[in-house]
Amino acid sequence: TTASRNKIPATLIPGDGIGPEIVDVVERVFDALGSPYEWERRQAGLNALEQGGDLLPEATLDSIRRTGLALKGPLTTPVGGGFRSVNVRLREAFQLYANVRPARTIIPGGRYENIDLVLVRENLEGLYVGHEHYVPIDDDPHAVAMATGINTRAGSRRIAQFAFDYAVRNRRRKVTIVHKANVLKALTGLFLETARQVASGYEGRVEVDERIVDACAMQLVLNPWQFDVIVSTNLFGDILSDQIAGLVGGLGMAPGANIGDKAAIFEAVHGSAPDIAGQGKANPSALLLAGALMLDHSGLFNEAQRLRAAIDAVLATDSGRTHDLGGSVSTSAFGDLLTERLRG
Numbered sequence: 001t002t003a004s005r006n007k008i009p010a011t012l013i014p015g016d017g018i019g020p021e022i023v024d025v026v027e028r029v030f031d032a033l034g035s036p037y038e039w040e041r042r043q044a045g046l047n048a049l050e051q052g053g054d055l056l057p058e059a060t061l062d063s064i065r066r067t068g069l070a071l072k073g074p075l076t077t078p079v080g081g082g083f084r085s086v087n088v089r090l091r092e093a094f095q096l097y098a099n100v101r102p103a104r105t106i107i108p109g110g111r112y113e114n115i116d117l118v119l120v121r122e123n124l125e126g127l128y129v130g131h132e133h134y135v136p137i138d139d140d141p142h143a144v145a146m147a148t149g150i151n152t153r154a155g156s157r158r159i160a161q162f163a164f165d166y167a168v169r170n171r172r173r174k175v176t177i178v179h180k181a182n183v184l185k186a187l188t189g190l191f192l193e194t195a196r197q198v199a200s201g202y203e204g205r206v207e208v209d210e211r212i213v214d215a216c217a218m219q220l221v222l223n224p225w226q227f228d229v230i231v232s233t234n235l236f237g238d239i240l241s242d243q244i245a246g247l248v249g250g251l252g253m254a255p256g257a258n259i260g261d262k263a264a265i266f267e268a269v270h271g272s273a274p275d276i277a278g279q280g281k282a283n284p285s286a287l288l289l290a291g292a293l294m295l296d297h298s299g300l301f302n303e304a305q306r307l308r309a310a311i312d313a314v315l316a317t318d319s320g321r322t323h324d325l326g327g328s329v330s331t332s333a334f335g336d337l338l339t340e341r342l343r344g
C-alpha cells in the first residue's frame, strides 16, 4: 500500500488501430518497472466515436484535467464528416505549447551513428494558426490564397524558456535558435529577438547558437553532431522534427511530447497503422519511449533510464526485433523480452 500511495495518477488512452496492442505492452512493461503510475484508462479517437458518439469524450478530458499527464496511443480522425483532428483539439484544449521530439540512435548500422538531438517546436502559433482565406478574381474564386502567421512575444518567450529549462533539467549543453528572420523579419524576427533575450538569462549554464532554417536543414545532414537542443517556430519545427527522425531511421521509433503548463501528453509519432492492426506485428518501441519521456517529465529519471536501457538492449539483439525492423518477434513477445529484462 505504501507503493500505491506514492503512485502518480496518469491517463492512458489506448486509441485506434495498433494502439490497444502497444498500450497493453506499455502497461505490462510499466508494471515490471515498478508501476510508477496509477493508470486511468480513457477512450478517444475513432473507437470512442463508434462506442459513444464522441471522438473526444468529456470523461477523457476530465481525466486529463485531473491527472495533468496522459500517455496516448495513435488516434484516428475520420476523413470527411467535418471532424477536427483529435490531436489538434487536445493541443488547444490544454494549451500544449511545446512539442518535444528527441531523436537518438538506438539501432546501430544506420546512416548516422551516435545521434542524440532534441527538437523543441512551438505548437500553437506561427503559420499553423489556420488563418487562411482565398481572394476571388473575376470568375476564379481561388485566384489568390492567403495565410496569416501569428507569433507573439509571450508565446515566443514561453517556448524559448521551455527549451532552455529543458536543456538545464536534462543536462544538455547547447540550444540552437532556428529562424528565418532575414526574410520573415516580423514573424520570425520577433521570435529570434525574444529567444535571444531568454538565452541571456542562461549565460554560463547553456551555450546558445543561432541558425537560419535553410542552413540548419543542410547542416543537420552534413554534421548533425554539432546540434544538441534545437528550438524553433511551428512550421520550421514541424519540418525539422521529421528530418531529425530521419537521421535515426524514420518515424517508426520516434516518441513525442506535447507539453503545457497544466498538462502534458506523450505519444508515438507514428499513426494507427490500420494495415497491421490486430496481427501482432506492431512495434511498441515508440510509445514505450514516449513513456520514458513521461517518466523524465515526472522527475523519475532513474526509471526513465532503466526503461531506455532495456529497450536498447532488447533491440540490440536480432531476436528482439518486430516485423518493421526486419525481425519476427510479435508485439506481445517483444513485451515479454522487455519485462524479463526489467525484472532481471
Ligand code: ATP
Residues within 6 Å of the ligand: 018, 074, 075, 076, 252, 269, 270, 271, 272, 273, 274, 275, 276, 281, 282, 283, 284, 285, 286, 324
Ligand atoms: P494514420 O491514418 O493513423 O496516420 P497511416 O497508415 O497513415 O495511419 P502510420 O500509421 O504512421 O500512418 O503508418 C505508416 C506505415 O508504417 C504503415 O505501413 C504502418 O504499418 C507502419 N507502422 C506505423 N507504426 C508502426 C509500428 N508501431 N510498428 C510497425 N509498423 C508501423
Ligand code: MG
Residues within 6 Å of the ligand: 271
Ligand atoms: Mg498518417
